[in-house]
Every structure is written in C-alpha cells, then in structure tokens.
Amino acid sequence: MDTLLAESIERLLAGCSAPAVVRGVERGQGAAALWAELEASGYADLLVAEAAGGAGLGLREAFVLWLACGRHALPAPLAATAWVRAALARAGVAAPGGPLTLAAQCGRDAHGAWRCQNVPFGALADWVLVGDAQGAALLPVASGERRPSGVFGSLQAHIRWPAHPADALPLPGPIDLLHAGALMTAVLMAGAMQRVLEATLAYANDRAQFGKAIGKFQAVQQQLSVMAEQVFAARMAAEIGCAGDGIVPHPHRAAVAKARAAEAAEKVVAIAHAVHGAVGVTAEYDLQLLTRRLQEWRGDFGPQGYWHVQLGRALVAAKGPTLPFMLDELLP
Amino acid sequence: MIEALTLSSMPESAQALRPAVRAFLDDALRGRPMDRLARSWMGFDAEFSRALAARGWVGMTLPEAYGGGGKDAFHRFVLAEELLCRGAPVSAHWIAERQSGPLILKYGTAAQRDFFLPRICRAEIFFCIGMSEPQSGSDLAGLRTRATRTDGGWRLKGQKLWTTNAHRAHYMIALVRSSGAPQDRHQGLSQMIVDLSLPGVTVRTLGDLTGDQHFNEVFFDDVLLPHGALIGEEGAGWAQVTAELAYERSGPERIYGSMVLFDGWLQYLRSRPLSTPAELALGGRILAHLVPLRELSVALTAKLAQGASPVIEAALVKDLGTELEQAIPNLLADALAADPLAERPEDLLRTLSYVLQVCPTFSLRGGTREILRGVIARGLGLR
Numbered sequence: 009m010d011t012l013l014a015e016s017i018e019r020l021l022a023g024c025s026a027p028a029v030v031r032g033v034e035r036g037q038g039a040a041a042l043w044a045e046l047e048a049s050g051y052a053d054l055l056v057a058e059a060a061g062g063a064g065l066g067l068r069e070a071f072v073l074w075l076a077c078g079r080h081a082l083p084a085p086l087a088a089t090a091w092v093r094a095a096l097a098r099a100g101v102a103a104p105g106g107p108l109t110l111a112a113q114c115g116r117d118a119h120g121a122w123r124c125q126n127v128p129f130g131a132l133a134d135w136v137l138v139g140d141a142q143g144a145a146l147l148p149v150a151s152g153e154r155r156p157s158g159v160f161g162s163l164q165a166h167i168r169w170p171a172h173p174a175d176a177l178p179l180p181g182p183i184d185l186l187h188a189g190a191l192m193t194a195v196l197m198a199g200a201m202q203r204v205l206e207a208t209l210a211y212a213n214d215r216a217q218f219g220k221a222i223g224k225f226q227a228v229q230q231q232l233s234v235m236a237e238q239v240f241a242a243r244m245a246a247e248i249g250c251a252g253d254g255i256v257p258h259p260h261r262a263a264v265a266k267a268r269a270a271e272a273a274e275k276v277v278a279i280a281h282a283v284h285g286a287v288g289v290t291a292e293y294d295l296q297l298l299t300r301r302l303q304e305w306r307g308d309f310g311p312q313g314y315w316h317v318q319l320g321r322a323l324v325a326a327k328g329p330t331l332p333f334m335l336d337e338l339l340p
Numbered sequence: 341m342i343e344a345l346t347l348s349s350m351p352e353s354a355q356a357l358r359p360a361v362r363a364f365l366d367d368a369l370r371g372r373p374m375d376r377l378a379r380s381w382m383g384f385d386a387e388f389s390r391a392l393a394a395r396g397w398v399g400m401t402l403p404e405a406y407g408g409g410g411k412d413a414f415h416r417f418v419l420a421e422e423l424l425c426r427g428a429p430v431s432a433h434w435i436a437e438r439q440s441g442p443l444i445l446k447y448g449t450a451a452q453r454d455f456f457l458p459r460i461c462r463a464e465i466f467f468c469i470g471m472s473e474p475q476s477g478s479d480l481a482g483l484r485t486r487a488t489r490t491d492g493g494w495r496l497k498g499q500k501l502w503t504t505n506a507h508r509a510h511y512m513i514a515l516v517r518s519s520g521a522p523q524d525r526h527q528g529l530s531q532m533i534v535d536l537s538l539p540g541v542t543v544r545t546l547g548d549l550t551g552d553q554h555f556n557e558v559f560f561d562d563v564l565l566p567h568g569a570l571i572g573e574e575g576a577g578w579a580q581v582t583a584e585l586a587y588e589r590s591g592p593e594r595i596y597g598s599m600v601l602f603d604g605w606l607q608y609l610r611s612r613p614l615s616t617p618a619e620l621a622l623g624g625r626i627l628a629h630l631v632p633l634r635e636l637s638v639a640l641t642a643k644l645a646q647g648a649s650p651v652i653e654a655a656l657v658k659d660l661g662t663e664l665e666q667a668i669p670n671l672l673a674d675a676l677a678a679d680p681l682a683e684r685p686e687d688l689l690r691t692l693s694y695v696l697q698v699c700p701t702f703s704l705r706g707g708t709r710e711i712l713r714g715v716i717a718r719g720l721g722l723r
Binding site for chain 2: 224241320335
C-alpha cells in the first residue's frame with residue numbers, strides 16, 4: 009500500500025515539480041497551473057475522513073506524501089493543505105478550495121488582530137490556519153495584509169489581519185498546530201535531505217580533480233558517510249513521528265522528529281556544499297533549491313533548541329531510567 | 341546506494357520479556373556502585389552470567405535442541421537493551437552469545453555444535469575473538485598467525501593482540517592464515533577454535549588506562565590443534581568474519597554504552613529543585629538522538645531476523661551510535677561543571693571519569709570509525 013502510494017506520488021511530483029517549475033514559482037510567476045494539477049491528483053484530500061469525502065488515511069501515509077514533497081522541493085503547500093483539510097473535517101468545518109497552510113508563529117493583540125510571521129508557504133496559500141490557547145480559525149489571506157519575507161526565493165510571507173476578519177472560519181476549541189507543523193516540516197526535511205545526499209553522491213562520482221573522481225578521496229568519502237548517517241537518522245526520526253493512526257501527532261514523537269531533522273540538516277547542508285564547492289551555491293545549479301529550503305525549515309515550528317528543552321523537561325519530570333521512558337512515551 | 345532503514349515492529353512475545361528481566365536485575369544488581377555498572381559489557385562476572393543462563397537468557401537465539409531459547413533476534417535485542425541500559429556485567433558470556441555461538445551454528449560441524457552450543461547456553465564456557473595482531477589492526481587481512489596442516493590437525497604459530505577476555509575465556513575463535521602469504525589478502529584465511537588451555541598458548545594481560553584488565557597478548561608457540569578446530573570452510577575465513585562482524589556491529593551495545601552515566605545524571609537533576617534550561621536542552625538533545633538510533637538498531641535486527649547480513653547498514657548505525665556514546669560523557673562533563681561551586685555526587689563524578697577515559701575505545705573496537713566510514717562509502721557506491 010505504502011509502496012504503491014509512494015510510487016504514484018513520486019511519478020506525479022517528478023512530472024510537475026521539476027527544477028524549472030520551482031524556480032518559476034520562486035520568482036513570483038504564480039503556482040495556479042501547478043496547484044490545479046496537484047488538486048486534480050486528489051492527494052490534498054488524502055487525510056480527510058472518508059465520511060467527509062477524503063481517503064481517510066493518517067500520519068503513516070502522510071509520511072509518504074510529505075517525504076515526496078520535500079524530496080522535490082515542491083513549491084506549493086500540498087503537505088500543509090492535506091493536513092489542514094483533515095483538521096477542518098475533524099472539526100466539522102467545510103474546507104474552502106485552494107491551497108491552505110498553517111502558521112508557525114502567530115499571536116493576536118488585545119483587539120483580536122492576528123499577526124503571523126514567516127508563514128511557511130504563506131506567499132502561495134489562500135487561507136492560513138491560526139490558533140492559540142483560546143481557539144483556532146482559518147483566515148482568508150485576501151482579508152489580511154501579506155508582505156513578502158524579503159528573502160530571495162523564499163515562499164514564506166508575513167501576514168497580518170488588522171482585525172478578526174468577518175469571513176474567518178472559526179474552529180471549535182483550540183488545536184495543536186505547533187506539533188503538527190513541526191512533524192510535517194521534519195518529514196519535508198527528511199525528504200529533501202535524501203535528495204541532497206543523492207545529488208552530492210552523483211557529483212562526487214562525476215567531478216574529477218587530481219586525475220580522479222573526488223569521491224575516490226578518503227577525506228571526501230568520510231564526509232559523505234557522515235552525511236548518509238545523518239540522512240538515515242533524520243528519516244527514521246520523521247517516520248517515528250508519523251507512526252500512528254489519525255492526524256494528531258504524539259507530541260514527544262513530533263518533538264524528536266523535528267529536533268533530529270534540524271540537527272541533521274545542519275551537517276547535511278554543510279557537507280553537501282563543501283563537496284560541491286562553488287557550483288553548489290550557483291543559482292543555476294539545483295542543489296540550492298533544496299538547501300535553501302532546508303535552512304528555512306530548520307527554524308519553522310521551532311528549531312532544535314526549542315524541542316530539546318521540551319523533551320528534556322518531559323524526561324526529567326519522569327521518574328525512572330531512560331529506557332522505560334523511551335519505550336512508554338516515545339516509541340511506537 | 342543503500343536503502344533507508346525503515347521502522348520495524350517487534351513481536352509482542354519479545355516485549356513480554358521485559359518485566360521478568362527488570363525484576364531479576366533489580367535483585368541481582370542491588371548495591372553495585374554506579375561506576376562498576378558503567379562497565380556493562382566490559383564488566384566480567386561469571387556468576388552473574390550463569391544466573392542469567394539459568395533463566396534461559398544466554399543463547400536465546402540458538403535452537404532449543406542445543407539448549408538455546410529458539411527465539412528470534414528481537415528477543416535477544418529486548419534482553420540486550422534491558423541488560424545494557426542497567427549496566428549488567430555481561431562481559432563473560434557476551435562474545436560467545438553474540439557471535440561465537442551464531443557462528444558455530446551457521447558454519448560448524450554437527451560435532452562442533454553438539455559440543456559447544458549447550459555449554460555456551462549454560463554459560464560454562466566463554467569465548468574471545470582473535471583478530472588483531474601486532475602488525476595487523478585495521479588492516480586485518482594482513483595478519484600473519486599461521487595454521488599449518490599436520491597429520492593430526494593443525495599447528496598454530498603466531499600472536500594475537502588486544503584480545504578481550506583471553507585471560508578468562510576458555511576458547512578463542514581466531515582468524516588465521518591457512519594458506520598463501522599476507523599479500524594474498526582475503527584469500528587463504530580460516531577461522532580456528534582454539535582451546536586456550538592447550539600447551540603452547542601463553543596469555544599476557546595488558547592493563548588499560550582506567551586500571552582495568554580486559555585485553556591481552558596471546559602467543560601461539562606451535563600449538564597443536566585437532567582437525568575439529570577448523571570452523572567452516574578452509575580459506576573462507578574472511579567471508580565468515582565479515583558476516584560475524586555484522587552481529588558485532590549491529591547490537592544495542594553500540595547505542596547504550598553511556599546509559600548508566602546518563603541515567604545517573606538524570607537522577608542528580610531530579611534530586612535538585614530545578615534544572616537549568618541548558619540542562620533540560622542537553623537531556624532532550626541526547627534523547628532526540630537515542631530514539632531514532634534505537635529504531636535504526638531495531639531495523640537492523642529485523643534484517644538479521646530475516647536472515648540478511650546488513651554489513652553496510654550495521655557500520656552506519658554503529659558509527660552513529662558510538663558518536664552518541666562518546667558525546668554523552670563529554671557533554672555531561674561540561675554540564676556537571678557548569679557551577680564550579682556546586683557539590684556533586686561522588687559516585688556520579690567517578691562514573692563520569694571512567695566513561696570519559698574509556699569512551700575513545702567505543703569507536704575502536706569492532707572496527708574503527710574510519711574503517712566503518714570506508715565501509716559505508718563502499719555501500720554508497722564511492723569505491
């Protein structure tokens with residue numbers, strides 16, 4: 009089942025998320041055609057309950073979808089839309105059409121005005137799911153003020169709503185966006201890092217210096233081995249985060265996924281660029297499409313340092329040794 | 341390109357072992373000081389090994405016909421992680437149970453299986469592994485110890501070095517040259533089961549930097565071995581050793597080597613009213629490494645259980661695991677000294693010192709870090 013799903017998503021994204029498409033969207037050429045193709049594929053409804061017209065799948069299958077989105081640096085919020093639509097369906101709210109995202113950092117002032125900084129895929133989404141301890145709502149970007157983040161090629165945007173918009177769709181009760189966003193981002197990162205490893209291995213075998221492929225030098229081999237280790241660990245952490253039914257992540261597992269992926273990305277990006285040399289930071293070369301995204305994702309929904317403290321607090325609050333805590337609280 | 345290791349589930353029957361093992365350890369380890377426990381699979385206690393064997397916990401994966409548990413690799417994994425995380429002194433039987441027994445089961449003759457396996461399962465006989473030599477460390481294929489055919493079997497001449505437990509083991513499985521010369525590399529090597537009580541065997545113990553005595557020089561001065569000493573095929577020693585190393589490298593002992601120290605530190609944090617954000621972050625960081633590592637190790641176990649020999653994946657997980665095992669004492673050393681005026685528990689400091697001093701060996705034994713990364717690079721298609 010998962011293999012079939014993976015192959016079919018891979019086929020779709022290999023076709024519609026080619027590097028030229030990624031660059032076009034990053035340069036502000038819009039993503040309407042791309043989104044129409046993604047929407048037609050039905051994957052945006054993968055996690056929506058069957059009763060609400062979706063495929064009724066859970067995080068285990070979301071892992072497959074998100075991994076592929078990261079792998080292809082998909083310049084559209086398909087991963088986020090799939091999760092937000094499912095969350096809306098759970099809350100009994102009919103989802104509006106178009107791309108959706110969820111805010112990483114958001115808050116509201118005394119007048120109820122929402123401010124969201126660096127909304128992931130905020131440049132492309134029509135609606136943003138926001139929330140705090142008081143409650144959650146889906147806000148239409150059209151009713152707010154959207155500003156680009158100012159970072160080259162970034163798909164993030166700052167969005168603020170001067171007042172609570174009249175056409176907002178309220179959700180009953182608060183909703184945990186932080187852990188869901190962290191887990192989703194960790195999986196995107198695991199997918200992107202896998203692709204970065206493959207690209208770097210191909211380059212190391214291809215590029216010759218001193219009369220032989222640079223991948224034949226032990227110093228380079230040792231670096232690439234370290235990179236592979238980090239990619240394996242990040243993927244496993246992300247998969248642990250997604251082990252389970254339903255769409256609500258286990259908070260500690262999501263924390264492990266994001267913390268480990270972020271720590272891995274630091275090394276993976278550094279080694280990939282070290283091996284590639286100057287060509288790796290060239291705009292025309294594809295590596296940077298993935299590494300720029302990885303750098304952004306490290307911080308989205310909390311960097312490793314934030315999650316380390318959360319995990320450490322849970323661990324110290326537990327009474328016994330680490331193994332039983334891991335088995336009971338962290339492992340599927 | 342090596343395929344990703346994916347999440348694997350464990351059979352319930354393996355998980356069900358835990359309560360009995362924990363109850364046994366609560367009793368058996370009571371009163372042992374933390375720095376002794378921190379020695380774990382370097383801690384030698386024959387009586388403890390026999391007590392485990394009496395409960396059927398030595399040789400769990402060996403067939404019942406030989407006195408083993410007849411269980412799959414997951415059962416052994418569960419038992420091993422419970423033992424290692426508590427610092428149970430498992431060194432006496434560990435090598436025999438982890439690799440010598442499975443090796444004899446796979447390559448041994450009926451007579452070898454009948455003789456050795458039941459004794460291993462009863463923890464009556466202990467094994468050591470003769471690989472390294474004075475001129476042959478990482479370059480194992482260059483070894484010089486030689487077995488020459490005689491009418492009655494083999495004559496063994498040469499020397500092994502850094503052999504853990506040779507001074508208290510009954511047998512060594514030695515990798516030796518049985519034909520050709522060192523330049524023939526992987527050809528002409530064989531594995532021999534050497535009875536260490538035979539005339540001509542001399543064992544000289546070397547102390548280590550912590551004052552412990554675990555590794556040795558072993559001299560073979562024309563030791564006469566019977567025909568039955570050869571294990572497996574003559575000349576196939578290299579392939580057999582490679583398969584054996586997958587067992588040695590894939591186990592949970594490559595993750596949990598610093599767990600007694602880590603748990604000791606957590607207990608110290610819990611004894612104080614408040615932990616600092618830096619301490620919480622450190623605990624969480626170590627945990628965030630442990631969790632995926634443990635599942636990578638389970639995924640390797642799943643491959644072993646399917647009969648595969650995940651040599652490259654085992655190298656990858658071992659390198660990641662030893663990196664964490666080495667990071668723990670170094671990070672904790674810093675954390676524990678953060679407040680120079682604070683009084684800290686003496687047993688914790690002693691444990692820290694021990695682990696700090698031995699942790700460089702974590703990435704030496706079973707294949708050095710640099711060699712393992714070369715193995716991984718081969719798996720990545722770079723060589």
